[in-house]
Amino acid sequence: xxxxxxxxxxxxxxxxxxxxxxxxxxxxxxxxxxxxxxxxxxxxxxxxxxxxxxxxxxxxxxxxxxxxxxxxxxxxxxxxxxxxxxxxxxxxxxxxxxxxxxxxxxxxxxxxxxxxxxxxxxxxxxxxxxxxxxxxxxxxxxxxxxxxxxxxxx
Numbered sequence: 227x228x229x230x231x232x233x234x235x236x237x238x239x240x241x242x243x244x245x246x247x248x249x250x251x252x253x254x255x256x257x258x259x260x261x262x263x264x265x266x267x268x269x270x271x272x273x274x275x276x277x278x279x280x281x282x283x284x285x286x287x288x289x290x291x292x293x294x295x296x297x298x299x300x301x302x303x304x305x306x307x308x309x310x311x312x313x314x315x316x317x318x319x320x321x322x323x324x325x326x327x328x329x330x331x332x333x334x335x336x337x338x339x340x341x342x343x344x345x346x347x348x349x350x351x352x353x354x355x356x357x358x359x360x361x362x363x364x365x366x367x368x369x370x371x372x373x374x375x376x377x378x379x380x
Contacts, residue, residue, distance in 0.1 A: 230290045238286035241345055244311055245338045248318040258324040261373060262334075268368050275364035278357040282342060285354035303348035310341035328374060335369040 256263065266272055317333025339362035346354045 233289055233291040235287055235289055235349065235351075238283075238289075238345065238349070238351075241307060241311070241341065242283045242286065245314065245341060248315065252318075257322050259326050261326045261331075262321075264372060266368065266372055268371050271364050272368060275361055275368060278361035278364060281357035282354055282361055285357065286342070286346065286349075286351060289349065289351045290353065301348055303344045307341045307344035307348065310337040310344060313337040314341065331369060331373045335365040339365055 252262070313333055314337040317330055317337065320330045321334065339358070342358050343355070343362065346352075346358055
């Protein structure tokens with residue numbers, strides 16, 4: 227671990243909090259046609275996803291830095307993260323307008339995960355990549371099983 231130090235990335239924390247704001251709002255204010263409040267059929271997977279999300283946020287906000295690293299500008303991966311954040315907010319805006327179509331529901335799990343992954347690529351924070359990929363897979367499976375795929379036979 228020579229040549230590395232533990233740091234704090236305030237932009238990672240800002241991105242994570244910006245991604246969480248719509249969730250906090252949703253907990254407090256129900257949407258007009260709130261299909262997301264259904265009981266989850268993937269509770270064990272949801273717990274694992276929460277663990278991956280926690281690890282991702284922690285590893286993004288408290289990364290190991292090379293002591294001689296170059297400063298990152300607003301490169302293409304950072305711009306991709308911002309674009310994904312905007313798409314995520316668009317998804318929530320449409321959802322609160324009463325739209326719960328397939329593509330609107332898909333805007334709720336996919337862009338935030340892609341924003342995290344884009345930011346991780348921007349910072350080259352490889353330890354955060356694995357939990358972020360696992361969180362993305364879990365989040366998409368959760369959305370598909372609970373909201374996008376037709377229910378199976380009971």
